[in-house]
Every structure is written in structure tokens, then in C-alpha cells.
Amino acid sequence: MFKSVLVANRGEIACRVFRTAKRMGIRTIAVYSEADAHALHVRTADEAVLIGPAPARESYLDAAKVLAAAKATGAEAIHPGYGFLSENADFAEAVMAAGLVWIGAPPAAIRAMGLKDAAKALMVEAGVPVTPGYMGEDQTPQRLKAEADAIGYPVLIKAVAGGGGKGMRRVDAAEAFLDALASCQREAASSFGDDRVLIEKYILSPRHIEVQVFGDSHGTVVHLYERDCSLQRRHQKVIEEAPAPGMDAATRAAVTDAAVRAAKAVDYVGAGTIEFIADGTEGLRADRIWFMEMNTRLQVEHPVTEAITGVDLVEWQFRVAAGQPVPLAQADIPMKGWAMEARLYAEDPSNGFLPSIGKLDHFVMPDGLRIDTGVQQGGEVSQFYDPMIAKLIVHADTREAAAAKLAKACGSVQVWPVKTNAGFLVRCLEHPRFVEGDVDTGFIGAEEEKLLAVATIADDALKPFALSLRNRAALMTQALGGDLVARGFRLNAEPRNEGRLYVDGEARTLPLPWSWEEQFVDFFALESTIPAFVDGNAFAVTYVMPSATAFGTASASDGSLRAPMPGKIVAASAQAGDAVTKGQPIVVLEAMKMEHALTAPFDGTVESVSVTVGDQVGEGTVLAVVVAT
Known part of the structure; x- marks a missing residue:
């Protein structure tokens, strides 16, 4: 066994590989870009090497830099992870030519399975069922349309060199074919440098079933059962599970046998995945599952296979790369219980799933399950x-228990201020169709209205956050030397027993249990914002003290006007030297989608205005000072 390994990847991928390497006593080496200088995978490794600027093509995708890092650190092996260079045959050959152990698929297998048309032809020869379609050399629009017409609509146009959902178009009618073809070819050329396509029959109720295979250099290939990855959004997997719901023994035997034949056809060594498309209109049947493609690497969703088999697939990769045989015979590989994995993305489902970037001021994951991550709080x-x-991974005795456990875990996710899809995952996992196992690749699109419903938070759930904010404001004022006065006091009237909140910018008022022993703070610290987490959703909650609402100002007793919360200056109507009367607006702050006018606390003269229109200010910033006359 080699004694050191460099992982040519980043984030949770590198952290995952390092975890097994450390358990096996193998020295770990990380590579990182300038953007990842403080990343978790860098701090986790025994040694780390900077290989270039932030863009992946200048760092993680630069094979020469990765090899140089391996040489400089004395690495004996390179693990490519999944993504980046993991399915790059030229890189694999360069690693081996440098005298290093390549912990990945043989270059010949990568090439054989890298082009979808050639791979399908190879599968036909191996007796593996493939989806009806056209994979010919004649790429003229006229020939391609004729083949699509013969197959029958709907059809799927797929880039020969495609992957990740790119270079793929569904066509429902003959008259739409040529426009879809042109669009697909442009995207394929841009993404892969190859505009060739193939045509497949489009399956109306498609299930994405994949089989984990593993081969060694001694000619053995085994499978570790199947996974169901049908819950997808725009061809990107969202939730994966093992085994596949509705899979009977006969169908499982047929699909796993086909997967093993596929791997043997390319003399496969290492971890790989054979992906199948199944027609789920009448449940899973052996005669309605077809080969789609092979991923010649470890997959993102491999933890669910590890959970049901008890196998560490990365350990197997190390052992097989070192020349050892596959550790278990086929008959000895168990399948116990049910596992599910949810992919937690930094994205905003309410805004078209656009990525959300920035610092993770608050990052808390639930306990009691496996979490694979490459970030932490402060990252x-x-x-x-x-x-x-x-990735959140659970294991339970039954599918129903696994789904409930994962929904609870996703609902306990706390991330701020970066937005995540945690709430969306909860709604997917709790949807009646998903619970029943009635899922195909069109599930999210069909149920989008329910899955993307605007999340809300009830008044009862808000009360603890309002009380927390009130106490936080009191502590802030004490730290700043502010005066304390009786809670909710009003001359000749009962004390106010309510709090005013803004939840994601919208005003809410609710009763709160005040007591006379409690006190509140001077105006300048009367507003503060914290996140509230409910069912995986994060809400920005701002509490406004009753007296701040009544007086419409945020001023200290010395006449200093301070920003009640972070925001942008949108108006400054007074200048130094101006005479002002009590209540006259001095500065207007835009925050939480609302304008807040900061007014003169008494008759006087403006001594200074320290901001201009357009300035971004923090909470407590002095915006202007008024002196009494």
C-alpha cells in the first residue's frame, strides 16, 4: 500500500477522501487555489500546496500544476475525487507516466465510455440493453430529423460528449426538431468542443436507476446494488436513495447483471457507476430498463451505497489501486435497510435557484447522521x-423511516446569511408522492407550485426571536453606555405589551409577555436583526421597540442620530448649521425594504452630517448630530 496520497480536488470531495486515508494511516496532501487558502480541505490535510488563482482552469483543472505539486511533496498516489480531472484520460496517463499510482479508472475505459455513441455501440455488443435511438455518423439535420421521425416523438437530443445535463433537449413534435437541434449543437460545441449528437426515444415517466460497480486488476467485477436518483431538477440530482423503491428481486438481478457485463466489456478497474433509464409507467420491469451511460469515477451519491452495504468505497479504491483484489466476493456483499442523501446547495429556490455566495456567519448542521461537507462556520x-x-445522509430500517429522518435533518439546518435549499428539500421529502415512492425525473417540475411555495413563520414561532432580540438590544445599549428606562412605560396609560417585527422586510406586530422587572434601551440601539430558522427556512427578523415606533427616531440623549440597523442612505435633507425643529427629518435610511426617517430629537442646530446619499452604513453608526438651542 502506498504511504501518501494527493487529492486533485477540493471541498467535501477532498475531505471525504482524506477521512479514509487518515484512518488507513496514509499521509494526505491537498492542492488549493487562492480562493481556497483557508478552506476546510486545506486545514484537514497533512500538507497543502497552492496551485494557482481562483478560476478552476487556472488551478484545479491544470494537470501540470497538480503533477508538480505531487512531485514537490513526494506523493506516491493521486486520487482525482469526482469532477474536475477525474474522467480525464490524458491526466490519468500522465499520472502513471510520472510513476505515481492512479486511483481511478483505466484511461482506456474512460475513453471508451466518454463518448455516448461509442459507449452505446459497445454496450450493444456486450448484450446490455440500450434505449432505442440513432447514434450514426451522418450528422446532417435532414438525417437526424428523419431518424427522430422514425423513432417517434417525444425524443431526446443528446450531445455525444455531453454530461451534467448540458447539450440535451427534449423535442415533443416534428416541427420543433430543427430549432432544438441547432440549440443543442451550439451548447455542445461551447461546452465540450464537439457538436455531434445522438437521438434517443424519450421516456415519458423516466426513472434514473444506477448501479455501483467495482472491478480489480485480477479480472473480478462486482456490483453493490442500485441507487435511485430520479429526484432531479434540470437534470441535476437533488435527493438520492438506495435501494430503489419498487425494485423486485428479478428486476434487480437483471439490471445488476447488465451493469457487471457493461463494466467487464471495458476491462474496468476501480469504482464506477452504470446509469440506466427506466420506464416507470407500470413500475420497474426488467424489460423496460436501458443503459444510458457510465461514470468512470466515484459518484457524489456514493454514501448511500456505503450506508446499505457497510463498505467504505474509498478504502476499496485505495486497495484495488495498490493491486489488491476486490475485498468481498459478490455473495458476501450485504444490503441492509434504506439510505437517503440530500444535497444542500447554497442557492435561493425563491429566486430561480440562483447561487448564493458569501461568508457563512452561521453554519450549524444537525446531529445524528452523516454529514459530508467542505465548509464550516466562518468559511x-x-x-x-x-x-x-x-450532503446529509441518513440510514434507517425502512424507506418511510429514512425519509422522515432526512426531512427532520434538513429542517434542522441553520445557515446564515447565505441562502440554501434546505426548506425546499424538506418539502420534497414530505410530499405525499415522494413518501409513496411515486417519483420520476419530472417530479419537481410537476409539483413546482407546492415545492416552491413561499415559506412563512407563525407568530408563536416568532416570540422567542423577538424576546432574544430585545435582550440583545439591551446588552448593546449597556455596552454603549445608553440609559435604561422602564419597559413599555407610557404617561397616564397602561404599558405596551406588544412588539413590532419585520420578517424579511414585512411588518408584523404580536403580543409579548412583558414584566415590570424588565427594562429596555435608549433609542439608538432599539433595532437589531437575527435569523430565525424554521423547517430549514431562514428568516431575517428585526425587532423594533414600541418607543422607537412611537417617536420615529433613533437618537441618543446627546443628539446623536444613529442607524437603527444596517442600510443605505437615500436622503439627507439637512446640512451642518441648519436650524431644525423637533421631529424634522434629518436623514432617511433604507433598510429591510422600508424607509426609516431619523428626525431631530429636539429644537436645535445640526452640528454635523457624516453621511451622504448612497452610503451603506452599519447598525449604530452616527449619521448626524443635533445640538439644542
């Missing part, structure tokens, strides 16, 4: 890389 989500920040 940062970069604009340069994939926005997946964690």
Missing part, C-alpha cells in the same frame, strides 16, 4: 465553484 461560499456545501 465562505465562492463564486468560482459548485454551490453544493454539504
Whole structure:
């Protein structure tokens, strides 16, 4: 066994590989870009090497820099992770030519399975069922349309060199084919440098079933059962599970046998995945599952296979790369219980799932399950890389128990201020169709209205956050030397027993249990914002003290006007030297989607205005000072 390994990847991928390497006593080496200088995978490794600027093409995708790092650190092996260079045959050959152990698929297998048309032809020869379609050399629009017409609509146009959902178009009618073809070819050329396509019959109720295979250099290939990855959004997997719901023994035997034949056809060594498309209109049937493609690497969703088999697939990769045989015979590989994995992304489902970047001021994951992540509190989500920040993996005796456990875990996620899809994941996992196992690749699109419903928070759930904010404001004022006065006091009237909140910018008023022993703070510290987490959703909650609402100002007793919360200056109507009367607006702050006028606390003269229109200010910043006359 080699004694050191360099992982040519980043984030949770590198952290995952390092975890097994450390358990096996193998020295770990990380590579990192300038954007990842303080990343978790860098701090986790025994040694780390800077290999370039933030863009992946100048760092993680630069094979020469990765090899140089391996040489400089004395690495004996390179693990490519998944993504980046993991399916680059030229890189694999360069690693081996440098005398290093390549912990990945053989270059010949990568090439054989890298082009979808050639891979399908190879599968036909191996007796593996493939989806009806056209994979010919004639790429003229006329020939391609004729083949699509013969197959029958709907059809799927797929880039020969495609992957990750790119270079793929569904066509429902003959008259739409040529426009879709042109669009697909442009995207394929841009993304892969190859505009060739193939045509497949589009399956109306498609299930995405994949089989984990593992081969060694002694000619053995085994499978570790199947996974169901049907819950997808725009061809990107969202939730994966193992085994596949509705899979009977006969169908499982047929699909796993086909997967093993596929791997043997390319003399496969290492971890790989054979992906199948199934027609789920009448449940899973052996005669309605077809080969789609092979991923010649470890997959993002491999933890669910590890959970049901008890196997560490990365350990197997190390052992097989070192020349050892596959550790278990096929008959000895168990399948116990049910596992599910949810991909937690830094993205905003309410805004078209756009990535959300920035610092993770608050990052708390639930206990009692496996969490694979490459970030931690205080870290940062970069604009340069994939926005997946964690994988939540659960295992239970039954599918129903696993789904409930994962929904609870996703609902306990706390991330701020970066937005995540945690609430969306909860709604997916609790949807009646998902619970029943009635899922295909069109599930999210069909149920989008329910899954993307605007999240709300009830008044009862808000009360603890309002009380917390009130106490926080009191502590802030004490620290700043502010005066304390009786809670809710009003001359000749009962004390106010309510609090005013802004939840994501919208005003809410609710009763709160005041007591005369409690006190509140001077105006300048009367507003503060904290996140409230409910069912995986994060809400920005700002508490406004009753007296701040009544007086419409945020001023200290010395006449200093301070920003009640972070915001932007949108108006400054007074200048130094101006005479002002009590209540006259001095500065207007825009915050939480509302304008807040800061007014003169008494008759006087403006001594100074320290901001201009357009300035961004923090909470407590002195904006202007008024002196009494």
C-alpha cells in the first residue's frame, strides 16, 4: 500500500477522501487555489500546496500544476475525487507516466465510455440493453430529423460528449426538431468542443436507476446494488436513495447483471457507476430498463451505497489501486435497510435557484447522521465553484423511516446569511408522492407550485426571536453606555405589551409577555436583526421597540442620530448649521425594504452630517448630530 496520497480536488470531495486515508494511516496532501487558502480541505490535510488563482482552469483543472505539486511533496498516489480531472484520460496517463499510482479508472475505459455513441455501440455488443435511438455518423439535420421521425416523438437530443445535463433537449413534435437541434449543437460545441449528437426515444415517466460497480486488476467485477436518483431538477440530482423503491428481486438481478457485463466489456478497474433509464409507467420491469451511460469515477451519491452495504468505497479504491483484489466476493456483499442523501446547495429556490455566495456567519448542521461537507462556520461560499456545501445522509430500517429522518435533518439546518435549499428539500421529502415512492425525473417540475411555495413563520414561532432580540438590544445599549428606562412605560396609560417585527422586510406586530422587572434601551440601539430558522427556512427578523415606533427616531440623549440597523442612505435633507425643529427629518435610511426617517430629537442646530446619499452604513453608526438651542 502506498504511504501518501494527493487529492486533485477540493471541498467535501477532498475531505471525504482524506477521512479514509487518515484512518488507513496514509499521509494526505491537498492542492488549493487562492480562493481556497483557508478552506476546510486545506486545514484537514497533512500538507497543502497552492496551485494557482481562483478560476478552476487556472488551478484545479491544470494537470501540470497538480503533477508538480505531487512531485514537490513526494506523493506516491493521486486520487482525482469526482469532477474536475477525474474522467480525464490524458491526466490519468500522465499520472502513471510520472510513476505515481492512479486511483481511478483505466484511461482506456474512460475513453471508451466518454463518448455516448461509442459507449452505446459497445454496450450493444456486450448484450446490455440500450434505449432505442440513432447514434450514426451522418450528422446532417435532414438525417437526424428523419431518424427522430422514425423513432417517434417525444425524443431526446443528446450531445455525444455531453454530461451534467448540458447539450440535451427534449423535442415533443416534428416541427420543433430543427430549432432544438441547432440549440443543442451550439451548447455542445461551447461546452465540450464537439457538436455531434445522438437521438434517443424519450421516456415519458423516466426513472434514473444506477448501479455501483467495482472491478480489480485480477479480472473480478462486482456490483453493490442500485441507487435511485430520479429526484432531479434540470437534470441535476437533488435527493438520492438506495435501494430503489419498487425494485423486485428479478428486476434487480437483471439490471445488476447488465451493469457487471457493461463494466467487464471495458476491462474496468476501480469504482464506477452504470446509469440506466427506466420506464416507470407500470413500475420497474426488467424489460423496460436501458443503459444510458457510465461514470468512470466515484459518484457524489456514493454514501448511500456505503450506508446499505457497510463498505467504505474509498478504502476499496485505495486497495484495488495498490493491486489488491476486490475485498468481498459478490455473495458476501450485504444490503441492509434504506439510505437517503440530500444535497444542500447554497442557492435561493425563491429566486430561480440562483447561487448564493458569501461568508457563512452561521453554519450549524444537525446531529445524528452523516454529514459530508467542505465548509464550516466562518468559511465562505465562492463564486468560482459548485454551490453544493454539504450532503446529509441518513440510514434507517425502512424507506418511510429514512425519509422522515432526512426531512427532520434538513429542517434542522441553520445557515446564515447565505441562502440554501434546505426548506425546499424538506418539502420534497414530505410530499405525499415522494413518501409513496411515486417519483420520476419530472417530479419537481410537476409539483413546482407546492415545492416552491413561499415559506412563512407563525407568530408563536416568532416570540422567542423577538424576546432574544430585545435582550440583545439591551446588552448593546449597556455596552454603549445608553440609559435604561422602564419597559413599555407610557404617561397616564397602561404599558405596551406588544412588539413590532419585520420578517424579511414585512411588518408584523404580536403580543409579548412583558414584566415590570424588565427594562429596555435608549433609542439608538432599539433595532437589531437575527435569523430565525424554521423547517430549514431562514428568516431575517428585526425587532423594533414600541418607543422607537412611537417617536420615529433613533437618537441618543446627546443628539446623536444613529442607524437603527444596517442600510443605505437615500436622503439627507439637512446640512451642518441648519436650524431644525423637533421631529424634522434629518436623514432617511433604507433598510429591510422600508424607509426609516431619523428626525431631530429636539429644537436645535445640526452640528454635523457624516453621511451622504448612497452610503451603506452599519447598525449604530452616527449619521448626524443635533445640538439644542
